Amino acid sequence: MRARDLLHPRPEGLYCPPGDFYIDPIRPVDRALITHGHSDHARAGHGSVLATAETLDIMGLRYGSDFAGTTQAAKLGERLAIGDVGVTFHPAGHVLGSAQIAVEQNGTCIVASGDYKRHPDPTCAAFVPIQCDVFITEATFGLPVFKHPSDREEIARLLKSVEQFPQRAHLVGAYALGKAQRVIRLLRDAGYDRTIFIHGALAKLCDYYESQGVALGTLEPATVETGTKGDFAGEIIVGPPAAFADRWARRFPDPVACFASGWMRIRQRARQRGVELPLIISDHSDWDELTETITGTGASEVWVTHGREEALVRWCELNGIAARPLHLVGYEDEGD
Amino acid sequence: MNRFAELLDRLVLTPSRNGKLTLLTDYFRATEDPDRGLALAAITGDLSIAAVKPAMLRMLISERMDPVLFGYSYDYVGDLAETVSLVWPDPPRALEDNHTPTLADVVSALQTASRSDGPSIVANLLDRADISARYAILKLVTGGLRIGVSARLAKQAVADLGPVDVTEIEELWHGLKPPYGELFAWLEGKAERPEKTAKALFRPVMLSNPVGDGDLEKLDPANYAAEWKWDGIRVQAVCEGGMRRLYSRTGDDVSPAFPDLAASMDFEGVLDGELLVGDPQRETGTFSDLQQRLNRKAVSAKIQARYPVFVRCYDLLQEGEEDLRSLPFAERRMRLESFVAQLDLARFDLSPLVPFADWQALEDMRRNPPHPVIEGVMLKACNSPYLAGRPKGPWFKWKRDPFTVDAVLMYAQRGHGKRSSFYSDYTFGVWSGPEGAGELVPVGKAYFGFTDEELRQIDKFVRDNTVERFGPVRSVRADRSHGLVLEVAFEGLNRSTRHKSGVAMRFPRISRLRWDKPPHEADRIETLQALLD
Ligand SMILES: [Zn+2]
Ligand SMILES: [Zn+2]
16 A cells, blocks of 8 residues: 555644554644654644553643543553554653654554654663554655754753852753753753752652653752742753743842753854753754654655655765655644 | 863953953963964964855765755855854864864965965865864965954964063064064064064054043143043054054054055154045044044045045154154153154144143133044143053043933843843933834944943833743833933934934943933934934
């Protein structure tokens, strides 16, 4: 069968006609398979949702327990049948609970990878390359300029700055799901055992990660109701990036604005956002990870979704792999 | 190299002066010779390495990657050196740890490079470096660090190592050469202060404090001499044993920009004065005229003829072999008068003393200066020696009141550091075009002059009246009936071809918030244009 008869884009999202389901649909549908809990992939209001247990939990935390009509937890590596389509979830290494979804019928296999990375991450299961005919890849950082350094080195730079500027508070912008917990966990791995202060928007997800066995150490809300401004001097505060342009940020003494993101590789990006200490830590694949993964899947065809499709398509052409952009709408520059 | 690369990366994003000083001083403390001295020279602009042309970088990268992929990359990043640093093939892991070149390796490789082997030497260095070191190498070879650090600030950071006063560094500076080993050794207490062996060194200048409320009542007018404060550039002209140097007040050697003046510097001594444009016998040009001579590497004969420069002398620090700095002002002044009398009349004159009976009389003169290029008066204690820095007491500046204009807030940008959650940088405009149907044209930008409370008020106004957002910038509502009028104070106005309004303000700051004033009552561009003439 032709691959595009097994999966193809529709306005609602990526659709599988023989199984009558969508993957990461952006509008409410009867049956949705969800790769991971980021809000542009996981939306509320579907009839039924199939996702990993963690992704279902995260959706519940974000949207309330009635976020879908019915839910079913997919076990990693276990093949499920939807009609006569086989569906298997495999770890994607992106955030806790993130999965790639392999869809097969009559010997044709397509892997929709959602968002993924290959860099080791202590807060989630590592990506597993799956042999397939068609590999659907994201391209958030799909340009040769994106090369993510070792996250340990980035954390070491943060800790050095904390030591250099003991009078100032270090405000680390990190997305609420995944990035924030990873940054905190990396700080702990680097031996930082002081209290880490967090913005209210992170509390539920940090508790959840903790309940899933990701130890985050002592966290406290970054509020000043009880103390004075000087309280946060020399401390690390983690919050969603948007909060730092907000009045919320004014409570901290002479803050050093840090931002943990793959975009921080580009100096102009850091400058525009007023970031003083860019931390290049990403939950997406960089250029080398993307190209190595494509090679590793053995796919003879690659479909490229959200991001900078043209460069990755070009690379595939140069390497004798059929490739085309898959124009799916509604996925944002997740920015992480 | 990696430490230097990291320093550059941090400096460029660190807005505050203190933050930059901490980063620099920590770097100088933690880095060995000669790397730290070479880094210092790179920042102060005292490191000479042959420049590499962008075309060469393009050629090198085209041999290493697909041009289409490079095109996508360059389009996205926008900076050639940065793009090349990112896409250059990484060294094998094993090489990376041990073979990253030091700054000294890089500098010596580049300094010995000839035209023909230049490309291969650069490529070889890049092959051994990681991304951020590659970026630093490329910034060095393309000759533009642009990290927002002045030579003066770098010297301050070096002084903080001691700590010693920065004027001590400035005084020694022109006698030292990269990598400044003896300077660092002295600051770390491992060696004596370097000898001042070079000729025509800079002498740290004496600066004044503004007259504050009630300052004058405590002083006896009889003990002070008054002089006009000229609106030019403070300079120091030094001639010693055949060496001629013109220094800025921070000790930068600016002689190459003023060959016409240097040609007339045939004396033995050190003069302190104001650099101005014009002919001292006939007329003194404006600061706008002087700007035609500033920030130029080469000056054409035409420009020299059209905008001749001269020095209006304030003080004499050295005459022949004799250091006069410990003498009282009154005595130095007498020596100065006879010294200047022997100099080229077209290039040097004496800043006249202004006789006054009491503070009120001086106040009247200050308010109505006899010449438009005067920006106030200076008061100098007759018995004071010439002291480096800004000692409190002997010298005062009493400025003419600033100009003010009522302008309308047009754009606001988020600040940095402490102010990153505030819209604290303001672009303001005045009306132009037909009365009643005109539009606002931006005339300047200011980011200080207001209190913390006023900052909060303006920030709220910006957030409540945003029309459009562009990244960190918001445009705010500003029409005839609705908007925020700012009283802006400034020191002067220059013609500008870069600004649509044709004017550029000097030292603009917000002096008052005019919540009471409707925008249509703000000033018109003609008011500013009148100040230009
Ligand atoms: Zn995601
Ligand atoms: Zn995504």
